[in-house]
Amino acid sequence: MVRMWGLLACALLIGAADAQTIKIGVITDRVGVSKPYSEPATEGVIFGADEINRRGGLLGRKIELLVEDDQSRPDISAALARKLVEQGAVFILSVSLSPATQQQQTVTMEAKTPQMTPMNSADYLTTQLDNPYFWQTGPLGSVQIATLLAHAKTKNFKRVALITDNSDLGQAIAKAFKGTLEKAGIQIVAEEVVARGATTAMPQMQKLRAANPEAMFLAGVLTAENVLIFRAYKELGVKFPIHSSYNLSVPIYETVAKGLINGITFVDAYDPDKPEVKAFEAAYKKATGKDPQNLHGYGYDGIMLIADAIRRAGSTDKEKIREAMQKTSYAGVMGKKGMKYSFPEGKRAGFDPDGMVVRVYEKDRQGRVLHVGTK
């Protein structure tokens, strides 16, 4: 009996300590297909939460992150969202794959718990479900393509080639590229696919060379196969410029495709000359000793947007947080200079459609911004 009372006392004490913190759930991917993207984003979230806590926390309380791993699997992610709600999370931050984030919404909508993803790019996340508790601040897939093509338009291309891989996402992006290119009246003179597990992209690149396009659009998302494409490009000595999807914005290419990527342009949401980015990079380096990537910035902006909403709500009441979040107007690390996240006219996708940039690889480093927005 005494022991039971002891346990109860302990539980109450822990409960009291818990009341001091504001709990924010994070659903990430530690072992699945999204791991290369989710891990840096989660590091950005953790860095942001530490920074807020160092500066005195939120509403006088510390932030406590409850991190769960859904392996990018929709069948697991909803149960984890439920677990986080039951543990008292007032907000859930989703940084695994879009389909998993979508599944979590079934829980957050019913439990009336605010949820946001700072990096998922699928357009359907805020259009398929009418969930007033969900927001998306990553750049949408359609915005990425529109920005890349806006830059391409300045070059007046008439004939281009399109190359991708046979992954689901690679095929989907190629389809979107094709649609937008054709709508712009640009002729696609060759369309090639490099299969996962190929040992060379030589035949495909020879075909492209024979078709003699003015530029090549790269929609592939498999790193190893993209490297094969760059290798064949270099080996065949072809000269047409390469315009790539946001996949090339992941800095892994700086090491794995060394010597092959100079001059490739790619769409990104990260401008290294932006004052917020410079401050973020310096602070991150000071705190962790490592240089952050654009992916860290997505996670950092996510936790900062949540903190901003809770601060303006002045309470941890989920309904008040929801109202505050919908009225967001916040300038973060991601996006072009001066861009603010906002959700006008009841929309819940908050990345400015004109907020992306086109950058270029200079030698083996991600370099300067060449173009801004979709105009």
Place this chain on the structure above:
Amino acid sequence: LQDLLELAVSATASGCIYGLIALAYLLMIRPTGIINFAVGEWAMVASFGGFILLTKYEWPYPLGMAAVVAFMILVGWATERIAVRPLVEKGAPLLAPILALLGVLVVTREIISVSFPPDPLPVPFPFGIGRLEIGPIGGSYQSFFIIAVTLAVFAGTWFFFEKTLWGKSFEAVSLNRRAAALMGINLSRVTALSFAGGAGAAGLAGLLVSPNISAHYLMGVPLAIQGFTALVIGGVGRVEGALLGGLLLAFAEQFIARYAPIPSGYTQGVPLLFLMIFLLVRPTGLLRARA
């Protein structure tokens, strides 16, 4: 014509990789009858070995290459000891070690995937990135290096089987295990050596291909399938069959992708089509074993 010759060099190099994987299957299947799909994972392990020794610790290439191949031979030997021999000694049917080796495949891949970062990792080229022209024939340094090493390996293997007593004992075991044992040939030693040799060949393939395709934990299965297809085309009867099968497969793949008037997405089906046709029409492969 320049395109054609260029593609021929590239296809020959790819074919040599497939051929080495097919050789790995063949070395094990002939004396034991066991088909080991973990060869692809062995190639993967060797590429990660290449990443550690050559990229991370920057060993000189020949030393790193020798160390990786030696390590793979050890891995093959250990696999036979742990996953195959206990089953054979207990008189399990042939399917048992084949399934155990599928287990080895999964375990190997998972160990690598949790021990290394998720992104593909670079493995260096022994002669850097560059182009070599021999008369009208041009290709990357790496393509010519792959071709040279593969030819040397196949020549060595052919010599071993045809001209040495040890090789003859392998042949004897593959013809008739019981009779070979009665002649005093040590069956378990032959089996252990065949696995060691198989892992060496697969490891070499992985190391040679990884500067192009990078080291990553999902690279094994495609290589295992390509090598298996090459083996089916060439037949298990003779060592040259593995190389012939690999070359035919790679030429078909790349020339169809280049010249056939079908959408690029469909050309991935070509190897599987080849596999089905050969299994249906000529299951023994192109080259038959000598009587």
